[in-house]
Amino acid sequence: MSPTTHGDPSVPAAKVIHDDELRYGFRSSVRSFANRVRTGDVGSLPVVAGLILIWTIFQILNPNFLSSRNLVNLTLQSAAVGTIAIGIVLVLLIGEIDLSVGSVSGLSAAILAVLFVQTGWPIALVLVVALVTGAMVGLVYGLLYTRFGVPSFVITLAGLLGFLGLQLFVLGRLGSINIPDNTWIVEFLTQTFLSPAVSYVVIAIVVVVYAWQLLAQARRRTDAGLAAMSRNVIAMRVGGVAVVLGAAAFYLNLSRGVSMSFLIFLILVTIMHFVLTRTRWGRAVYAVGGSVEAARRAGIRVNRIYISVFVLCSTFAAMGGILAAARLQAANQSSGGGDVNLNAIAAAVIGGTSLFGGRGSAFSALLGVLVVMSISNGLAILNLEAYVRYMITGAVLILAVILDSLSRRSRAAAGRA
Amino acid sequence: MTLTAGRAERTHAPEHILSLRGIGKRFGAVRALTNVDLDVYAGEVVAIVGDNGAGKSTLVKILAGVHPHDAGTVLFYGEEQHLANPTDSRDLGIATVFQDLALSDSLDVVSNLWLGRELTRGGVLDEVEMEQRSWSLLRELSARVPSVRTPVASLSGGQRQTVAIARSLIGEPSVVILDEPTAALGIAQTAEVLNLIERLRERGLGVILISHNLADVLAVADRIVVLRLGRNNGDFRVADVTSEQIIAAITGATDHGLAKRAAEKSATQPGAETDS
16 A cells, blocks of 8 residues: 655655655545555455455355354465465566466475385475475476577466376376375474464564564655655554454464464465565566566566576475475375366466566465465355356456456556556 | 766866767668767767668667677777677666667656666665655656656656656766657657756766757757768757758758768867877
């Protein structure tokens, strides 16, 4: 919610401090938000509305849907696909696509199971091998894309088949390997939940860091004579974050609580959000997605951005594969198959990352995966057949894409591309 | 972003920034440029005019490092330079604003200005510093941009041109090349851009202006270099030339042969050749 108030520092510094117009107060924040929505810059508004709608419908159909127990399940189901979706957000931001994330996640699950269970390697080494394999896959994609200019759609479609084959080869004749549930990886990733006290401490730290950041930023901007957020708005934002996180933790704590895998997913989302919005690399990613030619002329090494994004995407896919294998306590021929691929892509798009590149945020992986997994979870507890689930998820995806196109068009009409 | 540096130097003879001698460029069988000379001094606006296919764009691209030249020498502050790629050219201090501007529509003004050379503070983007410097740069240029945090897509043509020109100044260049900056602009916006060009001159920059519009050229340039069929066809001081004379040179009605041009040059710019 970055307000677009005038912040001309030509106004004397002494005046800035007393002039409320120049600090973005509550009213100007609301006004600029409403203005952006009207011109098609809808952000995460539709996905939040959609999530509320979906939750309401399922709650009416089945009163157990919003129970603490089921929501804990939802977070457990979301962690793996959500982690993969972070990678998809990245490739979508540069205007490309990776259709092979499912296969790559299956491959890393297979590597994990074979090396850890069959070969008995130490877990740390196994994790490194699985993640590096993912990174190598992305490196190959990136090199193919930048060297030969093959569309990423085709490269990754080939990768989808190729790495599925490799996954089957790694698994060998057996085809399915169970990971014993007394091992560290399974216990840590799926049976570890934060105790209520710890979860509140974590939230308190997050809120304090967030508040400190906003305050420090506002102070620096005021000192520099730029428009800064007013204390009220900061208080409201910090309060909002505290209430949302606190309420979510409180509700989840009524049953098992916040799982380690979901916490890892949240940490990854936050880190990627920071990297995308606050580093030169992140700025370059948005620039490449917005206009490659402009980015190239600005001196950005475009090929490096492409390669690094493909590498990150496949690495996130491998990470998702590890989380999924730990949750299933097994790797088999269908790991990463079925709807994993499309769920991850759907999550990124539904979460509000544009298919046209240059628009989106790491948080769309979080919001999107909650929507996708809520649908899948809700339909499952209604005992609906798989075919209904597929059709509904497909319909929601189409809706999200239409919304993306429409908002793009109305941004263009309002001159905000 | 110092306004004063250029002025101090201009109190004595203007500095000879850029000097091209005998530049040639072939594209296969086509000779795009033959034996072209060009000089740019600090605090001077040099307009390059010519009909379509005269070689204006090729000359710009050579200076911008997009195409390497195959004959002749490029002297920058008296030293021979090789402009093998756009980065070479930019690092040297030659900034080019292409006709299509190459702005990233979805990014805001600050991001566009600093794209590719963002300021950081402890590894993290220093938005405050960038925003502050953007404001002061735009103010020095007396540019009218509603807010530096609006996406570039929502700006008018003249404002986009302003942002593109301001961006070229971020690297503190010595020469700015503007390729058709007033094409597709309205009257008011054109005037705004011409004012901007004058302000670049006041900063002591050498400005190379490529334009089709003779009215604009005569309004703002100090010197006009005419290209015709890839060769020099005249080098005029704006003060002592009429648009008829320039049009004659562009269309080839008058032929400024080598001898005539050399005579004219030694008359108008004493000491032009001494730096090399």
